[in-house]
Amino acid sequence: MTEPAFQDLYPEPYAQCYGCGRLNEQGLQIKSRWEGDVSVCHYTPRPEHTAVPGYVYGGLLASLVDCHATGTAAAAATHAHGDPLRADTIRRFVTARLEVDYRAPTPLGVELELRARPVEVKGRKVVVDIELLAEGRVTVTGHAICVEAPSSLIDDG
């Protein structure tokens, strides 16, 4: 049986996100799951997600890197606190800093794979390195500094 994705465990206020919220009907609804110590996400860009014809828009690639990183941070921090990964235990992270390197044009029309590795898990901060692959080739790399979401973000929202 397939494990639920990290994003399927988010409480409702965190499930509205355009990138990863399962309740955002117009959004990307990305899904991230562990494969060993790497978290993996697959996404096929829509035809309108174009840069120049034939290639994927860089802003979408940054969005995928961003949301896959925060999901991975949430799961890694939950494990680090000794908790199982469940809807009532999963923590929630936001991005403080995002770095994206576009190493080659990413072809449009194929499924992309993102592979993320938490490289630092410390207190309320998780740092994640991400590779994005198209047809088995790394076209984008990312580095995200994620911080646990303050409760004020929901209370005041």
Next chain:
Amino acid sequence: MTEPAFQDLYPEPYAQCYGCGRLNEQGLQIKSRWEGDVSVCHYTPRPEHTAVPGYVYGGLLASLVDCHATGTAAAAATHAHGDPLRADTIRRFVTARLEVDYRAPTPLGVELELRARPVEVKGRKVVVDIELLAEGRVTVTGHAICVEAPSSLIDDG
């Protein structure tokens, strides 16, 4: 009379971009124009561009920073080559590296302003610093290394 936006000058193959292409009906269609030596873009996120309720999705903010940076790079490089800014002279840039710092949550429901400054224009490379403001307050800063688009990006596309 309002000057045309940088993006309104792009030749057709570059006018398909999800972020800034005037021919991408589902896209963001951002517009950038000079105000003195700073280029400015205004964009009001759609209701679905949410992170947690009440705040703008970070991937959209990265997308705005990205496209406003490449537009600014194109205009700055065109000027640096001594050319007027016209459809037959404007150069076209892509992002090689994007850095985005999320300094405060960005409120949803208001018009955002992006202000970009080319800090290095050298050969085929332009570096751009960007501030994104909501209600007069900087919530996001960005730094983009842009490179002139190789013609192969279109020829092979």
